Structures are given as C-alpha cells and as structure tokens.
Amino acid sequence: MKPFDYTRAGSAADAVALVSADPDAMFLGGGTNVVDHLRLGLFGPGHLVDVSALHTGVEPAPDGGLRLGAGVTNSEAAASPLVRTGYPAVSQALLSGASGQLRNMATVGGNLLQRTRCRYFQDPAKPCNKRRPGSGCPARAGISRDLAIIGTSPSCIASHPSDFAVALAAMDAVVLTRGPGGDRRLPLDELYRLPGDDPSRDTVLEHGELIVAIELPPPTDLTRGSRYRKARDRASFAFALGAVAGAILVRGDAVADVRLAFGAIAPRPWRARSAERAILGGQVDAAAFRRALEAEFAEATPTQENAFKRTLAVRMGVGLLSELAGLDTHVDRAGQPR
Amino acid sequence: MTDIEIPCSDVELTVNEHPCSLRLDNRTSLLDALREHLGLTGSKKGCDHGQCGACTVLLDGRRVNSCLVLAVAAAGRSVLTIEGLAPGGTGVHPMQRAFLDQDGYQCGYCTPGQICSAVGVLDEVRQGWPSAVTDSEPIVLDDVEVRERMAGNLCRCGAYVNIVAAVLQAADGQPS
Numbered sequence: 001m002k003p004f005d006y007t008r009a010g011s012a013a014d015a016v017a018l019v020s021a022d023p024d025a026m027f028l029g030g031g032t033n034v035v036d037h038l039r040l041g042l043f044g045p046g047h048l049v050d051v052s053a054l055h056t057g058v059e060p061a062p063d064g065g066l067r068l069g070a071g072v073t074n075s076e077a078a079a080s081p082l083v084r085t086g087y088p089a090v091s092q093a094l095l096s097g098a099s100g101q102l103r104n105m106a107t108v109g110g111n112l113l114q115r116t117r118c119r120y121f122q123d124p125a126k127p128c129n130k131r132r133p134g135s136g137c138p139a140r141a142g143i144s145r146d147l148a149i150i151g152t153s154p155s156c157i158a159s160h161p162s163d164f165a166v167a168l169a170a171m172d173a174v175v176l177t178r179g180p181g182g183d184r185r186l187p188l189d190e191l192y193r194l195p196g197d198d199p200s201r202d203t204v205l206e207h208g209e210l211i212v213a214i215e216l217p218p219p220t221d222l223t224r225g226s227r228y229r230k231a232r233d234r235a236s237f238a239f240a241l242g243a244v245a246g247a248i249l250v251r252g253d254a255v256a257d258v259r260l261a262f263g264a265i266a267p268r269p270w271r272a273r274s275a276e277r278a279i280l281g282g283q284v285d286a287a288a289f290r291r292a293l294e295a296e297f298a299e300a301t302p303t304q305e306n307a308f309k310r311t312l313a314v315r316m317g318v319g320l321l322s323e324l325a326g327l328d329t330h331v332d333r334a335g336q337p338r
Numbered sequence: 339m340t341d342i343e344i345p346c347s348d349v350e351l352t353v354n355e356h357p358c359s360l361r362l363d364n365r366t367s368l369l370d371a372l373r374e375h376l377g378l379t380g381s382k383k384g385c386d387h388g389q390c391g392a393c394t395v396l397l398d399g400r401r402v403n404s405c406l407v408l409a410v411a412a413a414g415r416s417v418l419t420i421e422g423l424a425p426g427g428t429g430v431h432p433m434q435r436a437f438l439d440q441d442g443y444q445c446g447y448c449t450p451g452q453i454c455s456a457v458g459v460l461d462e463v464r465q466g467w468p469s470a471v472t473d474s475e476p477i478v479l480d481d482v483e484v485r486e487r488m489a490g491n492l493c494r495c496g497a498y499v500n501i502v503a504a505v506l507q508a509a510d511g512q513p514s
Binding site: 001003004005006008028031032035036038039048050052075078079084091092095096098099100101102104105235236237 | 462
C-alpha cells in the first residue's frame with residue numbers, strides 16, 4: 001500500500017477544497033471499499049480526506065420527503081422508521097447487502113460510489129479498461145457470469161454492485177452534491193454514466209465533488225408499497241445475480257402507477273422506463289408484465305456465461321409486480337404462470 | 339535510495355476502557371494497531387478484506403470489521419475487543435459462557451469475532467433494527483434471524499449449528 005496523508009474534514013467545504021485542489025486526493029467514507037482497494041493495490045492516492053463524520057442525519061426534506069445525510073450508515077438508514085414505512089424497498093435493499101459489520105461501517109453516500117466487483121477490475125495484475133484505460137477487457141471472453149448484459153460497451157461489461165442504488169432509482173431519489181463549482185441536485189438516474197469508450201468514470205461527478213445527501217420525494221401509496229428482491233448464489237452476504245425494486249398501484253382493473261428498477265445486470269441501476277410505459281394504464285396481467293419486460297431487455301447483449309440474467313430479470317420483475325398486485329404468483333417448474 | 343517520509347499520525351483510542359496513545363503509519367488498520375501495537379491478539383486476521391469477520395470488534399458499541407477501519411480514522415473512538423468483553427475485565431461475558439456451554443467452536447480461530455459480532459447482534463435487536471428476514475415486530479430472535487444476522491462471520495470448521503444455539507442461549511439469558 002502506498003503511503004498517504006490523512007485529514008479528517010471539519011466541513012464539506014473543507015473536504016471539497018482539499019480534494020479538488022489535489023488530483024492525487026480522494027474522499028474516504030466508511031472505507032469498506034476504498035481501504036480494500038488500497039490493500040489490493042488498485043489505487044494509490046496520496047491523500048485521504050475523511051468525510052464519514054459529516055452529514056450524519058436522517059431528517060425531513062423541505063418538500064415533505066426524506067433527506068439521508070451522506071454519512072449516515074447503511075444500518076442506520078435501513079433501520080430508520082421513516083425509511084421503512086415510506087420506502088420499504090430502500091430499507092430491504094440496504095439489508096440485503098453485505099454483512100451486519102459492513103453495514104455498520106458503510107455510509108449511504110459511499111455506497112453509491114462503490115466500484116464494480118468484476119474480478120478483472122479487482123486484480124491489478126490483469127488488464128482492465130476501467131482501472132487502466134486502454135489496457136483491454138478480459139471479461140467478455142473470460143469469467144463474466146456476474147457481469148452486465150445491457151448498457152455495456154465493447155470496452156467494459158462491468159456490473160454495478162449496489163443494492164441500495166437500485167431501490168433509490170425506483171423511488172426517483174435525488175443526489176445532492178457540493179463541488180468546486182457549487183451545489184447541484186442530480187436525479188439518481190443521472191448520477192451514473194454508461195461505459196462507452198471511457199469506462200474509467202462510473203459517474204458524472206467531477207473530481208472533488210462530494211455527495212452530501214440523498215433525498216427521497218414525499219412518500220406516496222406507491223412508495224409505501226414498494227419492495228426489493230434479490231437473487232444470489234448464497235442465502236446471505238453475496239452480491240446479486242439479479243435484483244429488482246418495484247412498486248405498483250392498481251385502480252379498478254388498470255395499472256395506475258408502476259416503478260421498476262433492476263440491479264446486477266447493467267453498469268448502473270437499470271430503471272426499466274420503457275417497461276413502465278408499456279405497463280402503465282394497462283391490465284393487471286402477468287403476461288402483459290412479461291411482454292413489457294421482454295421488450296425492455298430485447299437489446300441486451302449477454303455473454304454465454306450470463307445469458308441467464310435476461311430470463312432471471314424478466315421473471316423477477318414479473319414475479320414482484322404480480323405479487324404486489326395480488327395476482328396468483330404460482331409458477332410451474334419452468335417458471336411459466338400456471 | 340532516498341529516504342521516503344512515511345506519513346504518520348498521533349492516534350488516541352480508548353481500548354477496552356483504557357486510554358491509548360499511539361504513533362501510527364496512516365496505513366495501519368485498526369486490527370493491526372490492536373494486534374501489533376497493543377498486543378491484543380484476540381482479534382484475528384482471516385482474510386483482511388472484510389469477508390470473514392474474524393477481526394470483528396465493537397467500535398463505539400457497533401460491530402465492525404477492524405481490518406477495514408484505518409486506525410487513524412478511529413481516533414477518538416472507543417474500541418471493545420474480545421479481551422475486554424467480560425464485565426470488569428475478569429471472568430467471562432454471558433456470550434462467552436454460551437459459546438462454552440453450547441460448544442460453539444472447533445478450532446477457535448473465528449470465535450473472538452463470532453462472539454463480538456453476536457454481542458453486537460443482540461444490541462441491534464434490542465434497538466429494534468430489522469434484518470433481511472425480519473417479518474415481525476417486535477423482532478423474534480430465532481434460528482433464521484441469527485443465521486442472517488451472523489452471515490458476516492465465517493467458520494471453516496462448520497460449527498454453525500452450535501454457534502446459533504449459543505447466540506440464542508445468550509439472548510434468552512438477558513433482559514429484553
């Protein structure tokens with residue numbers, strides 16, 4: 001591990017000033033990902049600016065929504081009664097991630113900026129366009145079972161690892177940042193960029209731009225009925241193979257409102273907007289949900305190893321919406337509705 | 339070769355209720371500070387990546403993986419390790435007693451982390467913190483809850499059945 005200076009920032013302004021003035025500096029939150037990266041030798045910052053003690057409150061937002069300070073831990077956010085009742089998918093997503101110890105350390109701001117768990121990214125001996133631009137990507141022809149099937153590019157098929165961000169995408173959350181150029185509000189869906197020919201940048205944030213809070217819009221019947229579901233190789237403490245955050249509001253026989261976002265299948269949380277449009281106003285019908293989701297993922301370009309993720313995502317989405325809408329969710333052994 | 343000045347910091351910690359002052363390379367993890375600088379070798383280094391839980395300690399009362407905490411980032415905070423768990427520093431803590439009673443280990447390497455984690459679990463349950471499998475309020479601590487909440491502690495000997503029994507014994511023995 002390369003030696004580094006350490007500063008505990010007294011304020012967001014100090015933290016932003018320190019990091020934006022030094023290309024070799026970076027923010028430190030709970031450290032669950034950054035400290036591991038330093039130990040693995042992926043990065044060698046010269047200065048860590050600790051922001052974990054800043055912005056640690058969960059409080060009402062001015063518009064009646066909820067503001068999570070970026071330094072709130074995953075555990076605290078998941079246990080917050082306001083989160084649990086207003087946006088259960090958010091609490092469930094947080095609780096489905098990592099372990100109790102890691103959730104006690106990890107901050108919600110840091111969670112959004114964690115890096116992919118692609119094994120080539122995490123191994124400094126391997127080429128990786130995300131870690132060392134231009135060095136190549138062994139993943140597409142290599143071990144790709146965990147990686148993305150949609151939104152990828154020839155240079156990178158890394159998947160985004162966060163559960164929390166998927167639920168936030170479904171809830172229309174907004175990220176508040178402070179940077180050298182001032183403050184801004186970014187819809188979560190616009191925080192992340194697709195890899196294109198520059199996979200080294202996961203987000204649109206500038207160097208030295210700090211996430212200070214995450215805002216959830218005022219809770220509604222839709223968000224209060226939201227749910228998160230995760231499929232993985234172990235019963236607990238594993239990254240997702242597929243995940244879905246969803247909510248549906250039914251009036252009469254028709255879908256009055258619907259939200260769907262998927263995790264573990266794309267370089268960022270995948271808000272399924274075209275499927276939402278197809279489902280909205282239509283009948284509450286599992287076959288209709290399936291058609292909408294099959295169309296959503298028609299453009300997926302999986303590898304041989306992760307082709308199962310398309311089927312998995314479609315079935316998880318259909319299953320979640322059907323269950324939330326009170327449909328009979330029994331399926332036969334092939335996963336088809338009876 | 340030129341001399342490289344290694345950035346260091348003065349780190350004040352409260353460890354097992356004793357104040358400690360250390361001069362540490364900023365790269366030092368809390369785990370290495372405990373083991374290599376304070377001689378507290380109860381906390382174990384298994385994976386050094388936050389995946390095994392053998393290094394679990396209580397930081398300001400919350401269980402954490404001490405391998406992923408920079409000691410300098412823990413400055414000013416209070417650490418409780420397996421060595422300081424027993425009340426008054428003598429005898430055994432009820433969770434240690436339960437692991438003994440239920441034979442909740444084989445080789446013992448993961449045990450300090452298991453015990454510190456389990457103490458943290460019971461406090462989290464007392465606070466009403468849900469887990470991914472919680473479906474009732476108040477929380478009913480059963481097999482399924484313990485397994486989910488202890489998922490961050492691996493036991494290569496596979497003593498899980500008795501570990502779950504030990505955590506449940508300790509939970510029963512304390513006022514709710």
